[in-house]
Amino acid sequence: MQNEFTGPRGPKPRSIFRLSNLIVYGTILLLAIYYLAPLYVMLVTSMKSMAEVRLSNVFALPIKVTFDPWFKAWSSACTGLKCEGLMGGFLNSLFITVPSVIVSIAVASVNGYALANWPYRGANIFFTILIFGAFVPYQLMLYPIVIILRELGVFGDLAGLVIVHSIFGMPILTLIFRNYFSSLPAELFKAARIDGAGFWGIFFKVMIPMSSPILVVAIILQVTGIWNDFLFGIVYTRPEAYPMTVQLNNIVNSTYGEKEYNVNMAATIITGLVPLTIYFISGKLFVRGIAAGAVKG
Amino acid sequence: MESVSIKNLDLKFGSVEVLKNLNLDVHQGEFIVLLGSSGCGKSTLLNCIAGLLDVSDGQIFINGNNVTWQEPSRRGIGMVFQSYALYPQMSVAGNLSFGLRNAGVAKAEIRKKVARAAEILQIEALLNRKPSELSGGQRQRVAIGRALVRDVDVFLFDEPLSNLDAKLRTELRVEIKRLHQQLKNTMIYVTHDQIEAMTLADRIAIMREGKIMQLASPTEIYGKPVNKYVADFIGSPAMNFLAGRIENGAFHFGGGVISLDKYDFAEGMAGDREAWIGIRPEHVIVAEGLSKADLTVKVRADIVEPMGADTLLWCVMDGQSFRIRLDGQFVIKEGDMIDVGFSSNAVSLFDKFSEILL
Amino acid sequence: MSASKRPNFLFQNLASKIASIPMILTATVIFVGCTLWTVAYSFTSSRLLPRWRWVGLDQYERLWNTDRWMISINNLLLYGTLMMIFSLALGFFLAALLDQKIRGENVFRTIFLYPYALSFVVTGLTWQWLLNPDFGIQKLVRDMGWTTFEFAPLTNNEWAIYGVLLAGLWQGSGLVMVLMLAGLRGIDQDVWKAARVDGIPNWKIYLYIVLPMMRPIFVTAVVLVATGIIKIFDLIVAQTDGGPGLSTEVPAKYVYDMMFSSQNLGQGFAASTTMLLVVLVIIIPWSFYEFAGRHNAK
Numbered sequence: 001m002q003n004e005f006t007g008p009r010g011p012k013p014r015s016i017f018r019l020s021n022l023i024v025y026g027t028i029l030l031l032a033i034y035y036l037a038p039l040y041v042m043l044v045t046s047m048k049s050m051a052e053v054r055l056s057n058v059f060a061l062p063i064k065v066t067f068d069p070w071f072k073a074w075s076s077a078c079t080g081l082k083c084e085g086l087m088g089g090f091l092n093s094l095f096i097t098v099p100s101v102i103v104s105i106a107v108a109s110v111n112g113y114a115l116a117n118w119p120y121r122g123a124n125i126f127f128t129i130l131i132f133g134a135f136v137p138y139q140l141m142l143y144p145i146v147i148i149l150r151e152l153g154v155f156g157d158l159a160g161l162v163i164v165h166s167i168f169g170m171p172i173l174t175l176i177f178r179n180y181f182s183s184l185p186a187e188l189f190k191a192a193r194i195d196g197a198g199f200w201g202i203f204f205k206v207m208i209p210m211s212s213p214i215l216v217v218a219i220i221l222q223v224t225g226i227w228n229d230f231l232f233g234i235v236y237t238r239p240e241a242y243p244m245t246v247q248l249n250n251i252v253n254s255t256y257g258e259k260e261y262n263v264n265m266a267a268t269i270i271t272g273l274v275p276l277t278i279y280f281i282s283g284k285l286f287v288r289g290i291a292a293g294a295v296k297g
Numbered sequence: 298m299e300s301v302s303i304k305n306l307d308l309k310f311g312s313v314e315v316l317k318n319l320n321l322d323v324h325q326g327e328f329i330v331l332l333g334s335s336g337c338g339k340s341t342l343l344n345c346i347a348g349l350l351d352v353s354d355g356q357i358f359i360n361g362n363n364v365t366w367q368e369p370s371r372r373g374i375g376m377v378f379q380s381y382a383l384y385p386q387m388s389v390a391g392n393l394s395f396g397l398r399n400a401g402v403a404k405a406e407i408r409k410k411v412a413r414a415a416e417i418l419q420i421e422a423l424l425n426r427k428p429s430e431l432s433g434g435q436r437q438r439v440a441i442g443r444a445l446v447r448d449v450d451v452f453l454f455d456e457p458l459s460n461l462d463a464k465l466r467t468e469l470r471v472e473i474k475r476l477h478q479q480l481k482n483t484m485i486y487v488t489h490d491q492i493e494a495m496t497l498a499d500r501i502a503i504m505r506e507g508k509i510m511q512l513a514s515p516t517e518i519y520g521k522p523v524n525k526y527v528a529d530f531i532g533s534p535a536m537n538f539l540a541g542r543i544e545n546g547a548f549h550f551g552g553g554v555i556s557l558d559k560y561d562f563a564e565g566m567a568g569d570r571e572a573w574i575g576i577r578p579e580h581v582i583v584a585e586g587l588s589k590a591d592l593t594v595k596v597r598a599d600i601v602e603p604m605g606a607d608t609l610l611w612c613v614m615d616g617q618s619f620r621i622r623l624d625g626q627f628v629i630k631e632g633d634m635i636d637v638g639f640s641s642n643a644v645s646l647f648d649k650f651s652e653i654l655l
Numbered sequence: 656m657s658a659s660k661r662p663n664f665l666f667q668n669l670a671s672k673i674a675s676i677p678m679i680l681t682a683t684v685i686f687v688g689c690t691l692w693t694v695a696y697s698f699t700s701s702r703l704l705p706r707w708r709w710v711g712l713d714q715y716e717r718l719w720n721t722d723r724w725m726i727s728i729n730n731l732l733l734y735g736t737l738m739m740i741f742s743l744a745l746g747f748f749l750a751a752l753l754d755q756k757i758r759g760e761n762v763f764r765t766i767f768l769y770p771y772a773l774s775f776v777v778t779g780l781t782w783q784w785l786l787n788p789d790f791g792i793q794k795l796v797r798d799m800g801w802t803t804f805e806f807a808p809l810t811n812n813e814w815a816i817y818g819v820l821l822a823g824l825w826q827g828s829g830l831v832m833v834l835m836l837a838g839l840r841g842i843d844q845d846v847w848k849a850a851r852v853d854g855i856p857n858w859k860i861y862l863y864i865v866l867p868m869m870r871p872i873f874v875t876a877v878v879l880v881a882t883g884i885i886k887i888f889d890l891i892v893a894q895t896d897g898g899p900g901l902s903t904e905v906p907a908k909y910v911y912d913m914m915f916s917s918q919n920l921g922q923g924f925a926a927s928t929t930m931l932l933v934v935l936v937i938i939i940p941w942s943f944y945e946f947a948g949r950h951n952a953k
Contacts, residue, residue, distance in 0.1 A: 024755050031749065032766050035825065038781045039769075045784065057795040058785065111678040118671030126675070126682045133686030135882055135938050139910040139927035143705070143920065144689035167681050174678060187382035187455075190349045191443070195396035196370030199670035205395075209386035228774030230889040235915065245776045249893050252780050265784060272777040279772035283765065286772070287833055 046070060046266035053261050069260070073267035077260075079250035086267055088240075089247030093227055093274075095158060096243055100165035101222040105215070108170050112177025113203050117189050127174070134171035142235055149236065156238045164232050169225065173218055180214040181207060213285075220282050224275040244271050298361050300325045300483035301346060301451055306355035308341060308507075315341050317507045319355070323485060328477050330494040331487045333504035334530070339487045342504070343453050346485065347376050360450055370396070372451075375444025379456040381436040383428035389415075389439050390424040396447050414445040417476070434465045441476070454486040458493065470496060491531055495519070503527050521645075525652040528575050528645055534609060534620045536575045540649065543572050548646065550574065551615035555592045559642040562655055571649035578609070578622040582638035590638025598633045610635075690931065697924035705920055714925035724926065727904040734816055734905070735884040738823055742880050743873070745824065746831025751861060753832070754839045764836070768829035775826070779893025782822035783809065809895060812902040819894055819903055826890075827883060831876050838872035839865065874944060881937050885930060906930050 041058045046069050048062040056063070075085040114120075115127055145164060146155060154160035184207070192202045233243040242250075248271045252264045279286050301323040308316040315338050323329050331339040344350040346357060348369035356365045364372045383392050390411055397407045415421045418438045428436055437457060444452055454473070458466045474497055477484055488494055494501050495515045502512045503526075511523045522528035528536050541550030546567075548555045555574070582590045596619070600611040603625065610621040610629065621637060629635060646655040700710045718724050749767055753760050770778060785791045788807035796804040808818035842865060850860045888907040891897060897904040906926060914923035 024752060024757060028752050028757065028763055031752075032763060035766050035770060035829075038785055038825065041785055042781055053790065057798050058791055059795055107677045110674045114671040114674045114678075118668045120668045120672055120675075123671075123675065126679050129682040129686055130678060132938070132942075133682060133690075135878075135934055136686060136690055137885055137907065137927060137930045137934060139907055139923075140693045140931055141685060141689040142911075142927075143914055143923070144692045145685065147705075148684075148689075166677070167685055170678065170681050185380050185382060187378040187380050188384070190344070190347070190369075191376065191378060191382040191440075192384070192395070193349060193369045194347060194374065194376050195443070195447075196368075196399035197395070199668075199674065201399060206384055209384075224772055228776075230774065230776050230892070231911075235911075245774050245889070248780070249776050252783075253893070253896060261784060261787075261790065264780065268777050268780045268784075272773045275772040275774070276769065279769055280765070283761075287764070287768065 042265045042269050045262055046073075046269055048262050050260055050262055069262035069266040070270070072260070072263045073251075073270055077251045077263050077267055079247060079254055086244060086247055086251070086270055089242060089244035090270070092237075092241050092247075093244040096161055096165075096233075096237075097223060097226045099158070100162045100169075100226045101219060103162050104166040104169040104173060104222055104226075105218050107166055108173030109177045109208075109211070109215075109218070110203065111170070111174045112179075113181050113207055114199075115174070115178045116181035117202070117207075118199060127178070130171050130174060138168070138231060142231075146235070156236065156241070158241070161232060161236050164236055165222075165226050165229070168232070169222055172221070176214060176218065176221075180211065184210060216282070216285055217288055220278055220286050223278055224286075227274050298325070299323060299358070300327065300360060301485065302358040303342075303346070304356045304358070306342075306345065306357065307353045308338075308345060308350065309353045315507050316345070316352075319507065319509060321502065321509060321512070323483055326481045326483055328484045328486065328497055328499045330498035330501045331485065331504055332489065332491060332494040332501050332530075334489060337504040338507040339489075339504045340455055341507075343376075343455055343485060343487045346451075347374055347453055348372050370399070373449050374451045374453055375447050375449040376453040376455065377437070377440045377444055377457045379459050381428070381433075381440045381460070383436055383439055383443075385428055388425050388427055389420065389431070389442075392428065392439055393424075393442050393446050396443065410446045410448070414442040417445060417479070418442045433461050434469060437461065437469060438472075441473075445480075450483060452482050452484040454484065454488075456488055457486075459488070459490070466493075473497065491533065495531075503530060521654065522575075523654050525573055525575065525647040528647070528654075532577055534578050534622065536577050536645070537614070537617075537619050538573050538575050538647075539615050539617060539619075540571075540573055542570070543646065543655075544569050548572065548574050548641075552594050553592050555639055555641055555644070557591075557641045557646075559591070559640065560644065560646065561642070562646075566655040570655075572655065573647040573649060573652070575645040575647060576639055577643070578620040580640075580643040581621045582640060583621070583623060583627070583635065586640075587636055587638045589640060591641045593636055593638040595634055595636055598629055598631055598635055601629055601631050612637075693924050694928050694931070697921065697928045699921055699924075701920040701924070703918045703920070710921070714921045715929070718922060718925050718929065721922075723901055723904055724906070724909055726901045727906045727909050730816055730903060731884070731887075731905050734820055734823070734887070735881070737817075737820055738827070738884055739877065739880055741820070741824055742828045742831050743876060745828040746876065747835045749828065749832040750835035750839055753836055764832075767832055770826040771829045773826065775889035776893040778822050778826045779890045779895075782818065782825070783894045786818050786821075810899060812900055815895055815899060815902045819890065822894055823887070823890060827880065831880065834872055834876050834879075835869070838869045842868055874941065878937070878941050882934070885934060 037059075044060070044062055045053060045058060047065045047067065048056065049064065049066055049068070052063060073085060074087055076083050077085045115123055145167075149155035149160040149163070152160075152163075154163065188206065189202060192206045197205060227243075228245060229243065230245045230249070233246045237243070237246075248267050251267055299322045301321070303319060303321040306316050306319040307314070319342065321329075321342075331342060333339045341350065345352050346359075348364065348367060352365065356363055358364065359372055359374065384395060387395065393411045393414060394407045397410060402410075411424070412421070415424060418441060420435065420438050420442060423431060423435060423439070428439065431439065437460075440457070457473075458469055461469065470493055473484075473486075477497075486493075486497060498515055500512055500514055501518050503510045503518065505526060511518060511527050513521075518527065518531055522531060525538065529538070539550050539552070541548050543549075543557070546557050548557055587593055594614065596612040596614060598610050598612055602609040602611070606625045608623045608625055608627055608629070610623055612619050612621065612635075623629070647653060648655060696705050696707075697714055698709055698711060699706060700708045700713070753764060757763070786793075786807065786809045788794070788810055791807075793804060793806045796806065808814035808821075846864060846868075847860065850864060855864075886907060887905055888911065891903055891905050891908055895903040897908055907930070910923045910927045910930070913919045913926060
């Protein structure tokens, strides 16, 4: 029996094997290899013995899995004459990152709040300088800051590095906090003023409790940024306080003795582990953090 | 002594004058509505009274005290916002008590005041909930409660019902009116909704471009709008305007001549001139009243919009689109010819150029 | 009923001003002060320590007569041009691919972006290993039978900078992709519907409708990538340390070496001031664009 209405009906048949789909997925997979290969190579190399590294190719899976390179990288790899591994650098990075993240976010969130809700004459001039300052190459400020830190008596100390990270984190963090606080309903701020809360009262009792999304973004941004820092680490710390990135570079590019590629790769992974963990856990928030920082509102 | 008194208030944002030499006196216990389209400065004025905006010039008095440079929290005002502005992380009780806690009021006292406000607004059962767990209407009650607990003299409302749906809006409107009758506080209420203004206000202030055009009771604003703008703004559907000329006590226009014997001219305003005649759709006479009309015109019904209680009829008069409001029972269909009449005691006349009421 | 006094404007929002002191100090003392200090001392003969002994443009003359500096500038220009073109193209291409309503979009986005979370040092060392002639990709291909295959950019003066580029792209293109994807998603879906109804092919929509609409995003991406290029330092130190020879030296590294290892502060100051000039060349037109754009929007 023919229906009154002839021709196609119901959902359109779809196949993921259509040609255009094959091209799209094929291209994506190919590109994915470019992005994934280095991580894969690092992992397999770090689990081979040096004998195996010399014999097999970089992509081959380890025949005999060993974690010795990881232990060696952690506790006894050599930087020049010292053979103490990355552990010290890990701890240094931890001691640098935690206070730097806290101080830089505390300072910048208050700045952003002041700019968004309590503007005063000239506030925007300073803010504009701050944003443009973010584009000035660090190299111009490196040396004068050495002098300032020396005058303050904190050059080479943890406190000095915390100050430096707070300074250079300030433009981007102030921007994202200012934008976030500006996006909160102005009426909330007005209501709190009528309820008699002052500058700090509104900040701590009204704004901060509403800021968890942006605080998480800021923490992700700062932890990865400060953990990955290399330049400030070598300029503003003493060798015994070098962060992990500097120690890693010293281990791998050390010219003493025979190169142990498996240990080097293990060390490289260990150094990347903290930001990678944060990245994989935070996922979309990390993306939002980058977008918030990059695309100005 | 006036409850709120505003003297020569100026407010500029950069070079833009938002409020211009504005004066307003609000009596004790009065319900004033600031009404105007967006951008007229009504919310700005309210924010100035609240102390949330610094004025450029002029003075603001509340209960006889000059509060021009006083902190918002110390002006004796409470404010209710359009978006409710409830603190999302605090419970309803926390929201209600935040102001009192900031003022350092004793705990027992806070509990008493919160309980009283909750009782008045019938939100006792919600005290431990978070704002996100409340409906729009409940949120707005809490927002009103926040002003209530602080025992203030003056309530400021900034379009409090605009975010609610139509049915809830009517409900809360009645409730605000009841609250005013019960508390007898001074209330200043900003809205762009003329129904809210007409139903709530003791006096309405119609604002435009940072100035108050007319400050009068709802009846007077409706019956004797000071100028064409106010006449056009108040009334729905809006007043019809036709251009013409006043000559020898009659209004001449393309549709005919209306004798103005029964028109109540303002002092010194009679006399020949170019003018607008304003006729409200509901004041057009049809059927049995036609014998008393000063002018009868035959028109063709172009569009008929039945709205239940009324029927709105669109036709063309003197080349202009013209609205007539008919009783819902009136039988008419598109294309019918109909006699309509005007009476000179139910029209308004405005000068053609200054647009002020004659 | 006496008129209360208008508060002194210095004390208006006093708490806000006090809270802004760190920002004000950073903006004035560090960003303006330190920059000007370095610019000023670039006209002195400072060596181990900064000394106020004016030598005019001597440092700059010496700078532009130094082979290493000239090579650094050339490397930066080459690397910068290629990095800009490829990261924008690759970033946009990746974003457009992910925008095809594909399955597993989140997985692929995660894969394309993860290198951005890594330190430049990690990136540099990883690619140093991958490009190692004795163990890396070259060996892999040779082991497969193509015994004369050559792919060892890092050991070759001419190709080393491309090896760095490979690593730089690997790390940085994900960021451009995220920006572009946000831009694509921000485009009104009705535009797509209208174009489909009009029967315009996809590639034409991208080329003639979407790309022009994404202009602001491209500007942002260009500025971000450009500042990243000028600052390039850690990657070079880790991957090649400027070698082989001087073939991957860059200005930022020149500045660092002059200041902190060669005890030639004046040279470092002059070189960093030159870097600032390069940045200004980028940033001034951009800020005009932003400023003019905002005005037109009003």
